[in-house]
C-alpha cells in the first residue's frame with residue numbers, strides 16, 4: 001500500500017535531483033533569444049513591398065537602421081526593434097507601415113477550451129508572435145500552471161506569487177478593504193478586512209502592480225507568467241472564497257488589467273488551462289473576445305460542446321449570485337463577450353475525416369467558425385526544446401516550402417484574428433467617445 005507519505009517521499013527524492021536533471025535535459029543557462037529577420041521576410045510577409053524598393057529607401061537614408069549583412073554579403077538581417085523603427089520612419093507611396101490602433105484600452109482575447117493538447121498554447125503563442133511582428137505591443141497572461149507559454153517566451157524561473165495567483169491575493173486584499181470601507185462603522189462589516197486575512201495572503205497581496213509583468217525574449221511582448229506551483233491557486237482560491245463571501249473571485253484579473261494605462265499595450269492574449277476553474281473563469285471574465293481552438297477529431301468536438309455548456313452555466317451562476325455586488329466591484333453582469341470564435345487547429349486539408357469534422361463545425365456553429373483553420377505542420381512539431389514558433393524558427397534550417405506553408409497558415413489565421421479584433425476594438429473606441 002502507498003499513501004501520501006510515499007508521494008511526499010517521491011517528491012523529496014525528485015526535488016533533491018532536480019538541478020541535475022535540469023542540467024542534463026533542460027539547459028537553463030541557455031537563454032532564448034529572438035532571431036533577426038531577413039529583407040526577404042520583411043518585404044514578403046510584413047511590409048508587402050518589393051525588396052528593391054526597401055533597399056532603395058535604406059540606401060537613400062543612411063540614418064535608417066541598416067541591419068546586419070551576412071558574411072557572404074547576400075542577405076541583410078534586421079532585429080524586431082529595427083523593423084519597428086522602420087515602421088515609424090518609412091512610408092511607401094505615402095502609406096504608413098504602422099499598424100492600425102483604435103483609441104482606448106488594449107483588446108483582450110482568451111484562448112480557451114476544455115481539452116488539453118488541442119493547440120491552445122500553440123495558437124496563443126503564434127497569435128502573440130504574429131501580432132508583435134505586425135507592429136503591435138502585446139501582453140500575454142499565462143493562466144495555465146503547465147506554463148508552456150511562459151517557457152516558450154524564454155522564461156524559466158517563475159515564483160508562484162508572481163503568477164495569476166499573486167494577482168488574486170492582491171485583489172482579495174484590496175477588495176476586502178474596499179468592501180469594509182463601504183460600512184459607516186467597519187465593525188459592522190460581516191467580512192474580514194485585509195489585516196484579518198491569513199499572513200501569506202497579506203504578504204503575497206502586498207506586491208506592486210508591476211511585480212507581475214515580465215519582459216520576454218520579444219522586445220514588444222511582455223508576460224504575466226505561470227509555473228507548476230501556481231496549480232495550487234485552484235485549491236487556495238476555494239479557501240479564500242470561504243474566508244470572504246462577498247469577494248468577486250472571478251473578477252480579479254479583469255480589475256487588475258483595468259489598472260493598466262490604456263496605451264501600454266495593444267493586444268492582451270490569455271492562454272488558459274484545460275479546465276473550468278478559478279483561473280479560467282478569471283480569464284473569461286477579463287476577455288473581450290473568446291477564441292476557442294478545437295482539433296478535428298470527434299472527441300474534440302465533444303469536449304468543445306461540454307466546454308461551451310459548462311462555461312455558459314458557470315457564467316449564468318455568477319450572474320445570479322453576484323448581481324447586486326458586481327457594479328461596486330468594477331464588473332458588469334451578465335458577462336458579455338464582444339465576439340466568440342471557434343478555431344479549428346491541427347487541420348489536414350487532405351484528410352477526409354478532418355474535412356467532415358470541419359463541415360460539422362460549420363453546420364453547428366455557422367459564422368462563429370473561423371474561415372482559416374490552423375494546419376497541422378511539421379514546423380510546429382519541430383519546435384525543439386525552446387518551443388520555437390514558426391515565426392521564431394530560422395527558415396534556413398528546414399525546407400523553405402515547409403516553413404512558408406506553415407507561416408502562411410498561421411498568417412491567414414492571424415489576419416482573420418486581427419479583423420475580428422479590429423471590429424470589436426473600433427466599437428469599444430466609439431463607445432468610449434460617446435461615454436466621454
Ligand SMILES: Nc1ncnc2c1ncn2[C@@H]1O[C@H](COP(=O)(O)OP(=O)(O)O)[C@@H](O)[C@H]1O
Nearest residue numbers: 116117118119120121122346375376377380381
Ligand atoms: N498546428 C499544429 N501542427 C502540428 N502540431 C501541433 C499544432 N498545434 C499543436 N500541435 C502540437 O500539439 C501538442 C499540444 O499543443 P498545445 O498547444 O500545447 O495544446 P494545449 O495548449 O491545448 O494543451 C504540442 O505538442 C504541439 O506541438
Ligand SMILES: [Mg+2]
Nearest residue numbers: 120121144148
Ligand atoms: Mg497549453
